[in-house]
Amino acid sequence: MKIELKVNGRQVSAEVPPNTLLVHFLREHLRLTGTHVGCDTAQCGACTVLADGRSIKACNALAVQMQGAEITTIEGLAEADGTLHPVQAAFKECHGLQCGFCTPGMVLSTVDLLARHPDADEAEIRAQLEGNLCRCTGYQNIVRAVQTAQQSLASA
Secondary structure, eight states: OEEEEEETTEEEEEEOOTTOBHHHIIIIISOOTTSOOSOSSSSSOTTEEEETTEEEEGGGSBGGGGTTOEEEOGGGTSOTTSOOOHHHHHHHHTTOOSSOSSHHHHHHHHHHHHHHOTTOOHHHHHHHGGGSOOSSSOSHHHHHHHHHHHHHHHHO
8 A cells, every 4th residue: 555644754655565563664664763663562662653743652553544644753853953852852861761772762752741731740741651661760760851851841
């Protein structure tokens, strides 16, 4: 099937089998490997991307379902000049990562959260991030990174 969508601001047109998962389309067809495959069952959140600004798990969506959508992966979040998005910068500043495997999905979930709920409290932050599993951290620095990003975005 032919699909047309925008990925990281670039119009993309491709022929894909109808059963191609979005995560595999991004990784294999477009070589955007920042979208990780962790569980293939929508449990871990490593494959989280933004579809029309909302976080989704790319292992749980068919590429053909994204017809006409605007997809943002971790590779498309920073500015063209390399300036990090405020959420990326906060994760870096607060050491909100260790091995980095879950980080792209965690960052994109945070972007969605703060776009919809810029004043989220700690409980709301933790609830939003429940679908993104991290095996390395205790989530303390991740929550701190989200709160730091909140402050940064509020003062921008």
